[in-house]
Structure formats: structure tokens, C-alpha cells
Amino acid sequence: MGRAAHRRRRRAVGALAAGAAALAAAAAATALAPGGASAADGNQVVNGGFEAGSGANWTCSGKASVTTASVHAGTYALKSTPSATDTGQCRQKVSVRPNTAYTLSAWVRGPFVYLGTKGNGTTDVSTWTTSSSWSQLSTTFRTGASTTSVTVYVHGWYAQGAFGADDVVLTGPGGAASPSPSASPTAQPSQSPTAQSSASPASQPATSPPPASQSPASAPPPSASQPPSGGLPGHLVTGYWQDFDNGAAVQRLRDVQDAYDIVAVAFADADPSRPGGITFALDPALSSKLGGYTDDDFKADVAAKHAAGKKVVLSVGGQNGNVSVTDSATAANFADSAYALMRQYGFDGIDVDLENGVDATSMAQALHTLASEAGPGFVLTMAPETLGMDSTDSAYFRLALAVKDVLTVVNTQFYNSGPMNGCDGRVHSQGTVDFITSQVCTQVQGGLDPSQVGIGVPASASAAGSGYVQPSVVDDALDCLAAGDHCGSFVPPAKWPGIRGAMAWSANWDAANGNAFSDTVGAHVHALP
Secondary structure, eight states: OOSSTTSSBTTBOOOOOOOHHHHHHHHHHHTTSTTOOOGGGTBOOTTTTOTTSSOTTOEEOSEEEEESSSOSSSSOEEEEEOBTTBOOOEEEEEEOOTTOEEEEEEEEEEEEEEEEEEOOSSOOEEEEEEEEEEEEEEEEEEOOTTOOEEEEEEEOOTTSOOEEEEEEEEESOOOSOOOOOOSSOOOOOOOOGGGOOOSOGGGOOSSOSSOTTSOGGGSOOOOOOOOOGGGOOSSEEEEEEESSOSSSOOOOGGGSOTTOSEEEEEEEEEOTTSTTOEEOOOOHHHHHHTTSOOHHHHHHHHHHHHHTTOEEEEEEEESSOOOOOOSHHHHHHHHHHHHHHHHHHOOOEEEEEEOSOOOHHHHHHHHHHHHHHHOTTOEEEEOOBGGGGSOTTSHHHHHHHHTTTTOOEEEEEOSSSOSEEOTTSOEEOTTSHHHHHHHHHHHHHTTOOGGGEEEEEESSTTSSSSOOOOHHHHHHHHHHHHHSOSOOSOOOSSOOTTOOEEEEEOHHHHHHTTTHHHHHHHHHHHHOO
């Protein structure tokens, strides 16, 4: 995010059959089977070792069965084969106790195997790996104050080959008895793996999800909007508030247009006395221009935004920002200083806009630590340059994948880049529907869930050096991605109705342009089904 008027941005610029007899056999078998201990033994998963010789108590989508050909322990294991439109998910609803810690583990093998839970009442968790031999996945979570059941699941990835699972264990005290599962098969649609989140960053493997080079046939299928994080709507609009004057309209935070669901305050500064640390203070020149805008005024404005149902995050980086997080020490400094600022000003989270390089491993460590300190409701947004997200090999893309368990949305800057290759292998000119949709396609095929992807554009022609598009173009791109309507020459290989929304640099430039972005794109995003 540049702080000059024309320099980059921003800122400146089928279920398996389960008969009554099989259920009875499962109850007896799981008391002895590996991964199938009884509730009294602390494992709340029934038939977790599949030693019933069937998928009793599990509901599966796709082509799933039990096998004796390759097992981790005992006689049986699960084998499931994803298709181009299905992840081969198997899941089980398990009774738990409120406000209680649990550990979930399983032995798995195969390409891109995911293990996780949903409905925790706090933060849903997931972890994944890719391995030709049996390896154990594990993650932890705490249930919410009124949570009495969670859904445990395991699945693979679209068109990536068969996977195996065995000895699925949920360790912790049991809750009330679960309703008996249906005796007849009940096929259910699977959920996209990257929609899940993880509270156990240490369990995340270093490998990446299927690369962007995968064929269109293996692209994720349409998916509904995922449960929003931090109390945010399923489709949202992000706008940056400038804590500096670069020719755009000057605003107090309270004056940021109501269409913006997330307001990113630009920017935090590097702490020269604490490597990796960040600081924030209102620009005295801007405060003066606003007639004396104090810290107390600013904090009151943050609270007012909260009262209006909005989130306010602190943006780190920008065109001139040089926050360097390169090891465990600087990662700790970043997390601790960011959390202190969140508490001081009431920020809901952090926006990562590091345009001068990023160490994916260390920054992921910092963000996971910060998310853990902040707890439920933490909001993490990112605004990488287009080049940072054109390949899963790039550091920024690797960072996004590494923290997708706590990631709210990536709003890539689809400007100031010139022509770029899209997921179809063709070169598309910036400022067009095809440029935007083909870049979003790359990000979804690279492993991000559509609900974690937004469209970042300048709010006016003055807000960036190049790449400005009319609000109607952004609306067309959203329609193309969500429903296959209003596309250009490039038509994405799937519809992604969960696409998260759009971002503008900046709310100030939007105001200077007659609120064209917030009035037009804001209304369109909020009208998406």
C-alpha cells in the first residue's frame, strides 16, 4: 500500500450401509478394536477402526468401502476414492460435553487426506497430509459452552486418488447418547476441505494442496457459502481506511461507508527497537486536518463500527511497510505486539499486506500464535500483489495455504501488474473480467476455498497506477465466479457460489469518487445468494 497518490496500491495503491445387526456388531467390536475403544475408555468415535467389517456409524459420500488389503492395525480399514466432483468424505456425529478439551487423531495414507471436526461451537479444526504410507494426523479443540455434539470427518481431495483411514480416535469424556444412525444408506454431499479451520497449527504439514496446474476436471465443485468467521456475513466487502493524506478524501473512521463489512486501518509500522514487532499511532498531520482526531476519538470510532456489526483490522505492510518476520524470535515479537495493539485499540484482527517480501514459514508461525492469543472471532485478511498469488510455489500463496485454518479472506490486488497467466494457461490483460476470474480460478485450484477468496481493485482511477475497472466489471466477475453468468471469453471450470466478495483500495478514494464502489459493488456483494 503505497502512501503516495499513484504508487501501488494501496494502498496506495453412498453412505455405507449400516443395518441394525451391523450396529450391534460394531458396538461389540469397537470395544476391543484399535481406534474403536468404548466411551468409557475415552474414545467417542464408534467403529473408528472399522473393525465391524463395515462402515457402520459412518456416513460417506462417493465410492467408499472397508478393506483388508491395506490396514494400519486390526483387520479392516476405510478406503475411499474421491471423484472430480467429490472428496470421498466419511463423517460421524459424536456426542461431547460443553466447554471440554478433546484430541482427534487418525492413521491415514494417500494423496491429500484431511481429518477434522465441524460444529465445535468454537473454532472448527482440520489437519491434512499426503503420504504413500500410514501416518498419523492429530489435532485438538475445545467445545463451546452449549456444544453437545460435533461431526468428525475424514476425506481426500478432488480427483487425487484413493485414500485410506484407520483407527480414528476422539479422546475425551463422552456426552449424552447420540441418536441411532439410520439403518439404510444415506448419501450426503461432502464439504470442501479448505473450508475447515484448525486450532492446531503445529499439526499442519509443510506440503501444499493440489497445485494450480491440476486439470479443470479436478477443480473443486460448486459449494455453498461456508460458515463465516468472526460473525461476518458469508459475502463481504473490505475497504481500507487511510491513516495518511495522499490526495484522497480524508475521513474519520466513523465516516467509512456502511457497505464495508471489514475496515482495514492502513497501516501499522515496523518497530525499530523490536525486530518483527509492529507499532501504530495516528498520523499527526491527518489528525490535525481532521480538526484534532485523538486516540480516544479513534477508539470510540472502532467501538461504533463494532456496534454497527462491522470488523476493524490493522493492516501491516503496504508499499512502504517493511516488517520482517524471518525466525521464531521475530514471529513471537510480531504476534505479541499485534495482540497488544488489538487490545489497545479494539482491532478484531490483522490484515497482511507485505509487499516487500514474506517468509511464509515464520509469518505462518506468527499468525497462528496471534490467532491462538486472540481466540474465537479473530479476523485475518490478506492483500497480496497479483504476482504473489499466481502459483502455489510463491511465498505469499504458501503463506495463505499455511494459515488457511485461521484465514478469513485473501483479497489479491488485481491491479498494478500488467497481463498475467490465468488458470487456463492463457495470458489475460488486467482490468478485464477474464483477468479477475482466471486469477481467482488459480487460487481456488491451488487450495483456497472460494469462501476465502475476494477480488481486490482500486476504488478509483486515481487510487492505483493501472488496473482500475468500473464497478460493473467487478459485479460481472462476481456473477461469473458464483453462477457462471456475465463471463468473458474465459469460463471457470466450476461455479463457486461461496466466493467471499470484494475489496477496494481505499474507502477514502471511494469517497473521492462519489462512493461508486461501495454503492455499486457493495450492494451487489450483499445481494449474492
